[in-house]
Amino acid sequence: MAVVAARELRDGEVVFVGIGLPNLACNLARRTHAPNLVLIYESGAVGAVPDRLPVSIGDPALVTGSLMVCGMADVFQLLLQSGKIEVGFLGGAQVDRYGNINTTVIGPYERPKVRLPGSGGAAEIAIHARRVLIVSKLSPRGFPERVDFITSPGDRVQRVITDKGVLEPEGPRGELVLTALYPGVEPAEVQAGVGWKLRARPTLAKVDPPTPADLRLLRDVLDPQGLFLKS
Amino acid sequence: MQDAVARFVRDGDTVVIEGFTHLICFAAGHEIIRQRRRDLTLCRLTPDLIYDQMIAAGCARKVVFSWAGNPGVGSLHAFRRAVEHQGTLEIEEYSHFGMVARFAAGAAGLPFWPLRNYAGTDLPRANPRIKAVACPYTGEALATVPALNPDVTIVHAQRADAQGNTQIWGLLGVQKEAAFASQRVIVVVEELVEERVIRGDPNRTVIPAMIVDAVVVEPWGAHPSYAQGYYDRDNDFYVGWEAISREPAKLESYLDEFVYGVTDRAAYLKKHPGLLPRLKAKTQIAAGVNYGF
Numbered sequence: 251m252a253v254v255a256a257r258e259l260r261d262g263e264v265v266f267v268g269i270g271l272p273n274l275a276c277n278l279a280r281r282t283h284a285p286n287l288v289l290i291y292e293s294g295a296v297g298a299v300p301d302r303l304p305v306s307i308g309d310p311a312l313v314t315g316s317l318m319v320c321g322m323a324d325v326f327q328l329l330l331q332s333g334k335i336e337v338g339f340l341g342g343a344q345v346d347r348y349g350n351i352n353t354t355v356i357g358p359y360e361r362p363k364v365r366l367p368g369s370g371g372a373a374e375i376a377i378h379a380r381r382v383l384i385v386s387k388l389s390p391r392g393f394p395e396r397v398d399f400i401t402s403p404g405d406r407v408q409r410v411i412t413d414k415g416v417l418e419p420e421g422p423r424g425e426l427v428l429t430a431l432y433p434g435v436e437p438a439e440v441q442a443g444v445g446w447k448l449r450a451r452p453t454l455a456k457v458d459p460p461t462p463a464d465l466r467l468l469r470d471v472l473d474p475q476g477l478f479l480k481s
Numbered sequence: 482m483q484d485a486v487a488r489f490v491r492d493g494d495t496v497v498i499e500g501f502t503h504l505i506c507f508a509a510g511h512e513i514i515r516q517r518r519r520d521l522t523l524c525r526l527t528p529d530l531i532y533d534q535m536i537a538a539g540c541a542r543k544v545v546f547s548w549a550g551n552p553g554v555g556s557l558h559a560f561r562r563a564v565e566h567q568g569t570l571e572i573e574e575y576s577h578f579g580m581v582a583r584f585a586a587g588a589a590g591l592p593f594w595p596l597r598n599y600a601g602t603d604l605p606r607a608n609p610r611i612k613a614v615a616c617p618y619t620g621e622a623l624a625t626v627p628a629l630n631p632d633v634t635i636v637h638a639q640r641a642d643a644q645g646n647t648q649i650w651g652l653l654g655v656q657k658e659a660a661f662a663s664q665r666v667i668v669v670v671e672e673l674v675e676e677r678v679i680r681g682d683p684n685r686t687v688i689p690a691m692i693v694d695a696v697v698v699e700p701w702g703a704h705p706s707y708a709q710g711y712y713d714r715d716n717d718f719y720v721g722w723e724a725i726s727r728e729p730a731k732l733e734s735y736l737d738e739f740v741y742g743v744t745d746r747a748a749y750l751k752k753h754p755g756l757l758p759r760l761k762a763k764t765q766i767a768a769g770v771n772y773g774f
Contacts, residue, residue: 269552292577293501293652305716306552308502310709313651314765321653322501322526323585326578331597350601354574359607365564367550369576370527373602403601477553 252278252468252479253460254432255339255385255411264288265337266330266375269307271385272339274468274478277303281467290329292371294320303472326371330378338379338406340372344397345386347446348424349404351376352397359399369401376402384410388443395446415440416457420449430455482669482702482745485695486512489665493542494632495522497663498531501654502552503709506637506669507531508702508746514538515740524629526580526655530705530722533557534740536570537732543571545629547580551726554719558726574608579626584655586628587662595623634663636688637703639710640672641679645693648685651709660688669697671711683772699746704756712760 255275259265261284267276277300280287289298293308297317304312313319320328329335342351343366353372357363376382384407386392404424410417415437416430428440428450441448460468473479490496490513498506510531513521517540523532524545533551535541537559549560563570575583582594595614605611605624612625636656641647647668649656660666668688673696679686705715725731743749750756 293503294654295652305719306502306714308552308652310503310651310707310713310762313709319650319652321657322577322581322655323658326581331578354603354607359603361568362565365549365561367548367556368546368574369602369604370548371577373576373604374578374596374598377598377600377602399607400601400603405601 251385251387251411251413253464254416254457255383256282258383258409258411259284259287259337262286262288263336264290264334265339266290266292266335266379267307268339268341268372268375270341271478272341272383273304273307274473275385276339277472278464278467281472282464290325290335292322292325294322294325296320296329303477305477326374330374333378333380335375335379336381338375338382339385340375340382340402341385342372342402343392345384345393345410346397346404347395347426349384349407349410349419349426350397350400351384351402351404352399354399354401356398372402376404376406379406381408382406383408386410386412388412388414388440390443390445393444412440412443414443416455425449427451428454430457432457433459482508482512482697482699483516485667485697486516489633489667489694490516490518491632492518493520494518495524497524497631497634497659499525499634499654499656499659500637500703500706501526501652502714503652503654503707504637504649504656504703505529505531505706506635506702507704507706508699508749509635509637509667509669510535511740511749513540514736524631526577527552528557528560530557530719533559533722533726534736536560536563537726537729538736538740541570543573545573545580547575547577551719551722555723559732562729573610574604575611575626576604579604579611581655581658583626583629584658584662586626587630588658591628593625593627595625597623599624629662631659631663633665633667634659635667635669636660637669637708638687639670639708640674641668641670641696642674642676642690643696644676644690645688645696646676646679646686646690647688647693648679648682649687650685653687657687660692665694666692667695667697668693669699669702671700671702671708673698701750701756702746704753707760710762712756712762715756715760
């Protein structure tokens with residue numbers, strides 16, 4: 251997933267990096283095909299070049315050697331709200347048929363079954379980044395027909411990168427459809443991890459497997475402790 | 482620290498201990514727990530482990546926040562228990578930008594702040610204090626959040642002079658806005674410096690003495706959070722918190738040993754031998770600039 255997500259990023263783009271797997275994907279892209287990727291973290295680091303994979307998005311390694319460090323009012327107003335961010339990268343506990351993301355509650359808001367962390371910067375990333383990418387592992391609970399709570403609306407979602415294939419929005423309502431499969435995966439396996447009747451493009455693209463160099467970078471350099479690669 | 486908390490933090494107060502991952506003043510949080518403050522409204526973008534501890538200790542009536550998790554690790558379990566099972570904790574929830582905008586309004590002396598957010602999200606449904614307004618110039622609909630003016634804000638920083646002129650570098654979070662929005666401000670620093678050090682590099686001053694009520698010198702006062710150039714984040718502690726906070730009994734014994742069981746920060750540090758070699762920051766000095774005219 252991290253490798254496929256990294257391939258979505260073009261050299262020179264300005265990307266707003268979220269916590270977890272997106273963080274890994276952006277740092278992989280920066281060390282492979284996109285050395286001029288500008289990583290912006292909501293903590294205020296602009297043009298970060300972290301020497302170690304940041305455990306959190308407020309890691310001190312994001313500051314050392316970055317191009318700019320600003321307060322969070324500047325991050326959200328001058329950079330994000332004003333439209334300077336090309337790519338926003340989000341994960342989520344639940345993603346629905348229209349790419350809406352829930353990171354707030356499972357169950358009713360007033361009496362939640364599971365209280366999730368909440369929006370953080372995700373709501374504004376989903377609204378203001380020009381292109382939104384989602385990285386999330388497939389499961390019927392993780393991909394319900396409708397999310398229990400819309401934390402981040404799916405309007406600007408362009409790709410949903412899962413562990414078995416890639417989904418993209420189609421049609422006027424932006425319904426997610428299957429567009430690409432990982433090697434050796436059948437469409438039925440993707441359907442098994444999605445809680446609605448998933449439509450597929452007539453011709454499905456094949457996703458290239460990670461190169462040995464990608465895997466070496468991920469496992470030996472970027473995340474040797476398996477912080478984000480555990481799943 | 483004892484004096485500052487005793488004088489400036491009162492039962493029922495709206496309290497802000499800010500710092501985005503960086504410079505979170507655990508020392509102040511622990512002192513508030515020790516002095517058994519009650520009915521506090523605790524505001525922060527990320528409640529983090531410190532509010533998890535304060536919730537577990539019974540200090541909080543309400544939490545105002547935008548992301549309540551243990552970054553890169555998992556949950557704040559005392560917070561979750563209070564919200565999911567006990568219903569003992571009131572919450573008021575925004576996005577990060579919403580919280581930032583609330584502090585900005587409070588700091589600027591405005592009643593609210595407009596933002597182009599929340600279209601298509603369920604957040605306004607969950608929080609009726611997020612409202613909308615029509616722009617008087619263009620007519621477009623904007624979301625609004627109310628000003629946040631805390632009774633007391635506690636800011637951890639690298640250094641200040643005795644008057645409270647405070648300098649921060651590295652991640653700046655919303656420290657400046659939170660301090661300017663607050664009725665009372667306590668600054669806690671790694672190092673007390675002469676006024677000439679502050680005057681030598683005035684662009685680095687984030688909080689001026691005129692809004693500061695107390696300066697506390699407390700080296701390592703942010704641990705397990707960090708202070709850029711002083712010590713690294715104690716990520717092992719954050720990872721270990723998952724197991725502690727998951728079990729109420731373990732959390733209770735953590736508080737007994739490391740909060741109630743010590744009189745001050747110096748005693749807390751004695752219980753954490755080896756922090757210095759493990760977390761001391763590497764050196765990367767910024768070149769100076771010419772401030773002359």
